[in-house]
Amino acid sequence: xxxxxxxxxxxxxxxxxxxxxxTNSQWLAEQLGLLGIKVKRKVSVGxxxxxxxxxxxxxxxxxxxIILTGGLGPTSDDxxxxxxxxxxxxxxxxxEQVLEHVTEFFEKRNRPMLEVNRxxxxxxxxxxxxxxxxxxxxxxxxxxxxxxxxALPGVPYxxxxxxxxxxxxxxxxxxxxxxxxxxVIRTVGLGESFLAENIKDWESELPEHIKLAYLPSPGMxxxxxxxxxxxxxxxxxxxxxxxxxxxxxIGKYIFGExxxxxxxxxxNLLIEKKLTISTxxxxxxxxxxxxxxxxxxxxxxFKGSIVAYDNNVKIRQLKVKPSTLNEFGAVSEQTVLxxxxxxxxxxxxxxxxxxxxxxxxxxxxxxxxxxTIWIAYSDxxxxxAKKLNLTKDxxxxxKLTTVIALNFVRENLGQGL
Amino acid sequence: xxxxxxxxxxxxxxxxxxxxxxTNSQWLAEQLGLLGIKVKRKVSVGxxxxxxxxxxxxxxxxxxxIILTGGLGPTSDDxxxxxxxxxxxxxxxxxEQVLEHVTEFFEKRNRPMLEVNRxxxxxxxxxxxxxxxxxxxxxxxxxxxxxxxxALPGVPYxxxxxxxxxxxxxxxxxxxxxxxxxxVIRTVGLGESFLAENIKDWESELPEHIKLAYLPSPGMxxxxxxxxxxxxxxxxxxxxxxxxxxxxxIGKYIFGExxxxxxxxxxNLLIEKKLTISTxxxxxxxxxxxxxxxxxxxxxxFKGSIVAYDNNVKIRQLKVKPSTLNEFGAVSEQTVLxxxxxxxxxxxxxxxxxxxxxxxxxxxxxxxxxxTIWIAYSDxxxxxAKKLNLTKDxxxxxKLTTVIALNFVRENLGQGL
Numbered sequence: 001x002x003x004x005x006x007x008x009x010x011x012x013x014x015x016x017x018x019x020x021x022x023t024n025s026q027w028l029a030e031q032l033g034l035l036g037i038k039v040k041r042k043v044s045v046g047x048x049x050x051x052x053x054x055x056x057x058x059x060x061x062x063x064x065x066i067i068l069t070g071g072l073g074p075t076s077d078d079x080x081x082x083x084x085x086x087x088x089x090x091x092x093x094x095x096e097q098v099l100e101h102v103t104e105f106f107e108k109r110n111r112p113m114l115e116v117n118r119x120x121x122x123x124x125x126x127x128x129x130x131x132x133x134x135x136x137x138x139x140x141x142x143x144x145x146x147x148x149x150x151a152l153p154g155v156p157y158x159x160x161x162x163x164x165x166x167x168x169x170x171x172x173x174x175x176x177x178x179x180x181x182x183x184v185i186r187t188v189g190l191g192e193s194f195l196a197e198n199i200k201d202w203e204s205e206l207p208e209h210i211k212l213a214y215l216p217s218p219g220m221x222x223x224x225x226x227x228x229x230x231x232x233x234x235x236x237x238x239x240x241x242x243x244x245x246x247x248x249x250i251g252k253y254i255f256g257e258x259x260x261x262x263x264x265x266x267x268n269l270l271i272e273k274k275l276t277i278s279t280x281x282x283x284x285x286x287x288x289x290x291x292x293x294x295x296x297x298x299x300x301x302f303k304g305s306i307v308a309y310d311n312n313v314k315i316r317q318l319k320v321k322p323s324t325l326n327e328f329g330a331v332s333e334q335t336v337l338x339x340x341x342x343x344x345x346x347x348x349x350x351x352x353x354x355x356x357x358x359x360x361x362x363x364x365x366x367x368x369x370x371x372t373i374w375i376a377y378s379d380x381x382x383x384x385a386k387k388l389n390l391t392k393d394x395x396x397x398x399k400l401t402t403v404i405a406l407n408f409v410r411e412n413l414g415q416g417l
Numbered sequence: 418x419x420x421x422x423x424x425x426x427x428x429x430x431x432x433x434x435x436x437x438x439x440t441n442s443q444w445l446a447e448q449l450g451l452l453g454i455k456v457k458r459k460v461s462v463g464x465x466x467x468x469x470x471x472x473x474x475x476x477x478x479x480x481x482x483i484i485l486t487g488g489l490g491p492t493s494d495d496x497x498x499x500x501x502x503x504x505x506x507x508x509x510x511x512x513e514q515v516l517e518h519v520t521e522f523f524e525k526r527n528r529p530m531l532e533v534n535r536x537x538x539x540x541x542x543x544x545x546x547x548x549x550x551x552x553x554x555x556x557x558x559x560x561x562x563x564x565x566x567x568a569l570p571g572v573p574y575x576x577x578x579x580x581x582x583x584x585x586x587x588x589x590x591x592x593x594x595x596x597x598x599x600x601v602i603r604t605v606g607l608g609e610s611f612l613a614e615n616i617k618d619w620e621s622e623l624p625e626h627i628k629l630a631y632l633p634s635p636g637m638x639x640x641x642x643x644x645x646x647x648x649x650x651x652x653x654x655x656x657x658x659x660x661x662x663x664x665x666x667i668g669k670y671i672f673g674e675x676x677x678x679x680x681x682x683x684x685n686l687l688i689e690k691k692l693t694i695s696t697x698x699x700x701x702x703x704x705x706x707x708x709x710x711x712x713x714x715x716x717x718x719f720k721g722s723i724v725a726y727d728n729n730v731k732i733r734q735l736k737v738k739p740s741t742l743n744e745f746g747a748v749s750e751q752t753v754l755x756x757x758x759x760x761x762x763x764x765x766x767x768x769x770x771x772x773x774x775x776x777x778x779x780x781x782x783x784x785x786x787x788x789t790i791w792i793a794y795s796d797x798x799x800x801x802a803k804k805l806n807l808t809k810d811x812x813x814x815x816k817l818t819t820v821i822a823l824n825f826v827r828e829n830l831g832q833g834l
Binding site: 015016021022023025026029039040041042043044045046048051058191192193194196197212213214215216224226279281284285286287288289290292293294296297298299302303304305306307308309310312313317346347348360361362363389391392393394395396398 | 430431432433437438439440442443446456457458459460461462463464465468472475490491492494525526527528531533534550551572574696698701702703704705706707709710711713714715716719720721722723724725726727729730734763764765777778779780811812815
């Protein structure tokens, strides 16, 4: 089972200089991975022909497939076609089908067609066209001693359409790569190293053809299993078996699989249990509410929030007792318990979460340093709180508190309300 | 004036396999560019040591600076330190300062420290530490015959903090690149092509050594002027002169310069005018509140918000008349005017903004399709509203509405309250 290796080369000053984020190579790597083609490198270069020619030579020495994006446009800084002509030692030819398509493209839009537009239909003699239904620059396919070069326009929707309709199917036919399957297990509430500690025996017993990767983000870790083999059905079964095994070890930290976000998982739980939710937020300033409502259809379970930055708003809108604020302060277990219980009653929801803390950079004291944050959960049976000791960074504190508060809901919903 | 060349190497299967978008290399390219260091290539590789070693050799043949991100974590798939040891032909040593920092990091959080965590403090003997205030994996600086390798953790906020506090200043000292000055002019409320049309004569008259770039984001455009020369004072004077000229053309769309965000500009205006603000939000779900409170010190002017997703919350907490909702609907000029005026009175602030709309993807009608959003501004003298016709994309609609609502405040505060 020979591995098929690809490299992706993105071309353009705007990527190198950091003026746009390259999303093309992410999409391409994912699609090639699903085909069982392994991307071993991605390279970005500017609009410099000599650099590009050097990369062609290097890449074809290492990879079976070289995919180029960008630099196919009609202006003088578009260098991909001239570089391909030099590398493949050939000239340009006019492709009649493309010329017809480009001509029609301009006629339909009632725009005059210039000589530069006509040049879109000129392609390297040794290439053939991967037709571009969505625009004027065609994709190109070139072969050289078993290696394939594919050149694609940089405009994402044009690039994707060409790959979907012809590039990917033709690569699959040409190389017949092994099957690769991925499964992503999403966890929250345990740091990367503790997670690793909990599953290290399982990890070390994984068969050779199944690999594990840890992908951490604030408060969360994704575990990605990648399996390689000949038969999709067999791999699927193996991945499911391994998922069951790891679920026995760290099940309580797993909130979902694949592309499911934590806020979507919470939303699904709330819908399933027919429950509504509200929040009372001080230091998170509405971020929990904003994340909850980022999910389409969240109006089914989310009713509203009271963002109480000012103590008067805590007293008047959230009915926190002035004596509680005086005696224990705004950042205290007592205050956050009242906030959660009261917002649940005031907004008439089944459950509620509340947050009060010192996000920083100012406002810390010796007793309550920056990063001291109280969160509370309330439902009809209980109102409970816990204290977090987070970081010195305001944005990170807000992000972490949001994740931990959502997880606090999940932990309690899991208990069966 | 010798050009200083850098290459950026991002390490990790998750980037190669397209499971996360690499934003690190974009930020790094931009920051290095600001220092006058030219990024000529970016390369992404997976967690494979032999690949990484090959790239080290290639990159140091072409570039003066090789910046690595990722692969510095505590798990077995983290290959950067072992690869550096092989390339620099040295072993690992324990760094006492880092060990102390890591130990303290775990003690503060009341978490046990594992052997893998201790290993975070082990660094290649030929490296020195670029201290990581925000996490446990230190940045590393290594030199080899005038070339510099910098290894950074992959977590964006840790990477950025290390580069800001030590990496970038030390690179500047080591290579002393030509003087490059940048000035960023931040605009809101006018699209890129209209902005370009308004300033095209000014742009065409810019001197050869001053370049202009348009950096658009939802609702906003940054104009970046880049001047290259020998003397900082001269360049500064030229940039100020050009800024004054462009200010005459599009002054009313300019809210600030440099790194100033719109929410900071609003905060500064509120502080200057000694005014307080609140919000009443439906379709933005607390996002405006969350953006306003992302600014350190925002408690000076921000009092609170009522997120009223549910119509009952609009009626009870925001005192919107049921007849208004019945007659005109939640997404209407009448409703949003009441929301703004009432939240200002209820939360006792000087000004307020309110939002109600159809963010999508569901909920649209023929009369009020997805993207129909009403926003209102209220102060003691006036309460005014305007209608937006935005996109079909939920996240983009929330983002655009937030920017437009903040700009609505700015436009009205500018009139002198």
